[in-house]
Amino acid sequence: MDTLKHVQHAILAHTDIQYAQIEQIMNSLLSVKVDEADIYLQSSHFESWSMEGGIVKEGSHSIEQGAGVRVVSGDKTGFAYTDRIELALLLRAAENVKAIAKHGQQQQIRVQPTFGWPQYYPAVNPLKSYADQDKVALLQKIDSETRKLDHRIEDVMVSLVGAYDNVLIANQNGNLVADVRPLVRLNVTVIVVDKNGRRERGSMGGGTRDVYDYFLHGDLALSYGQEAVRQALVNLEAEAAPAGTMTVVLGPGWPGILLHEAIGHGLEGDFNRKGTSAFSGRVGERVASDLCTVVDDGTLQGRRGSLSIDDEGTPTENTVLIEKGILKGYLQDKLNARLMGVKSTGNGRRESYQHLPMPRMTNTYMLAGASDPAEIIASVKHGLYAKNFAGGQVDITSGKFVFSASEAYLIENGKITRPVKGATLVGNGPDVLTKVSMVGNDLELDSGVGTCGKDGQSVPVGVGQPTLKIDGITVGGTQV
């Protein structure tokens, strides 16, 4: 109840829109035959602070607010948005988008506030939670402490960003739901140079759906600087990566980006409803070794990818995608779920009111297995240990994916030996998990830095996994 009042105030306070006007717009949409219709009202405040060259370089602040109006009829969607939350503009948007659907019986609904799902983050405004001078002081402290760590550090860049997002969603049943979504992120990047003039970079960051205080617990903020320096110094010693197919051990946590790229996107409902994914029509089939259970879980407390409700107002879930190697189901929004005869899994997400919702991941990870990570490394005679990754990409249709290691080592005779640089891994999504031969007992989720892009829309996500051994994946280094 409080959340709704809070959101109503944040979005509607200076507009001519109240419940009656939302009803009026929705009833206009309902003069045609619709399967889904919604009005998505949003007000987002962002800030960013950055330091480089030892000075607080600049801060910026932005406000985005507006409303999107959507009508779905069968598999057809009409959509319009406006940056001005004004009744006349929204009624005109409604008139435009209705053209997508056939005329039907006029329905009338009453807007009914709806509550009662669990909240996975507090309804707080990170931007106001911490005085501006304290944000600046935090940046300065990270900068100066990080610079002390090694004489080879040439520059330190620190950025702190926060978002305070309020959404209010009305749908064709008259349900009105609200969510307050805080999001903060802190990143440290260092450049190091050795006596021969060789330069490398290291980077570490983290974040959560909460206020900036998160970074002060146990000196988390300073630990990002330490980790960035450690990675950069490892890379100063790194040799060219090998090229060819070999056994690869992926470290826990962020390397879960493998699951996101190789598996997750291919299991999004839109691709599977249209039959364009390499995983289309494969529910019930084996797509991974029986050591693998993979879930998408929007319900984790405070995680970057978590949502209490998705952008269609559906409460999020812990959705099992692969259970002991068998494909169990897809990630769904309302449209694709309806057309596939299943229920939405609460994965209908959109970047903002300016974009249409579609099935997207939240926090995607593999459950822990039984192996001791040390035992996994010891089992490899010759291979690659990939500890950190820069990013990845997938071709949904062919299933081919790539992701780039930012920290990797050779494994020789069961031991991690020399660091290597420039290793890109390339593989086939539907095969790669069938080659998983050991799963560690050390499940970790990433530190809260992931952003996923699809069709030009970016949304925050999380990934995670235990240490994994994959028998045979192509490593793209330069040492042939």
Next chain:
Amino acid sequence: MLIENMSLQNLDEINELKNIVHDLLNEAKKQGATAAEAGLSVDDGLSVTARLGDVETLEYHRSQGLGVTVFIGQRKGSASSTDLSPASIRETVQAACSFARYASEDEYAGLPDKALLATAFPDLDLYHPWDLSADEAIALAVTCEQAARDFHVDITNSEGATVNTHQGIRVFGNTLDFVQGYRSSRHSLSCAVLGQRGDSMQRDYWYSVARDPGQLEAAAAIGQKAAERTLRRLNGRQLTTRQCPVLYQAEVASGLLNAFISAISGGNLYRKSSFLLNSIGQTVFPEFVRIHEQPLLTGALGSAAYDAEGVVTQTRDLVQGGVVQGYVLSSYSARKLGMQTTGNAGGVHNLFIDTGPDDFKGMLQRMGTGLLVTELMGQGINNVTGDYSRGAAGFWVENGEIQYPVEEITIAGNLKDMFKNMVAVGNDVDKRGNVRTGSILLESMSIAGE
């Protein structure tokens, strides 16, 4: 149904928006800024996708935004908003000033030198609104997709064809008495289809983009090209790990030039995040390479008389005889490097590389035996070191003839070596983007596969 008669058609609108920019700048001075710059944009658009012969989505876009950067002495702050109201102008300026007060003194911060601001504003022919109804847009998308689906029996599915039409106004000003604005338009038509043969399923696409809708490729031709590109990828295989020559087809060759531009961009240079530090006067490419910027081309996607700071853009060579002639700088990065801005705040404006005598076929023959790359995946470029390793797909070529499609491989090298080992640039230029090149042949790269 017609697109709403947009207020952009109103001739006075640029002047109205200029007045808002004046208001923003005046408000900034009133609130204590010693200097400021402000920008404003309004965009209108329609986007239609047809799939399997019928409309799938119909989207209307109308967005607006303002942004202001203030300087209080040498301290800088910025703020932006989607709300153009007078109250929002006050609040946005206030937010920017408040951020500036927390920023450190930065001796390099500030507006550009007044003498460098643009003073001539030629008509670059960037505005060609498309009077296209939603029904017409749907019909065009259907035609495009149908041509792809009818192309071959192995085209089995589709992601649809999309028509996009956008037009807008951008106004920019600063407290050095510079306030300018222009209208522009951008239209595109794209198509993506799937093919299947045996167990192999592939998707590919083609698109056309232009300021003037009359310059878009024909809808059916775009569909056919998408289908052709999809079919040729079917039944691809891995290569074994090897070293061999690599030909980047024109559509992906622009990525090599973008990597070069990124390495000579001021931000990366002053942060020492580039493998081309101190490269002016250095030989980075073979002697035949000339790379140049043409900001004043009429009707081109990257054309601009002034950059994101109001500084006049330059027609210039970035590389001549293989030697770097200049960097890509804004006022700030230039001052950090002790240089003068090159009018590239916001990026380059229409970048070209001189082409050789060979067309695509000639380039294949010149390579003889090697890898033709038609798609690249993943980030895989380290700007600090030049290390390069990306996922790739394409074709194995022998004696100048395409043999079979390849996929699930990586190509790797170091950009410094790759630039030096450039053998030739084809005249098969992809004219769609801001960076235009033909296919580029590299002497040798590492291929990782089975």
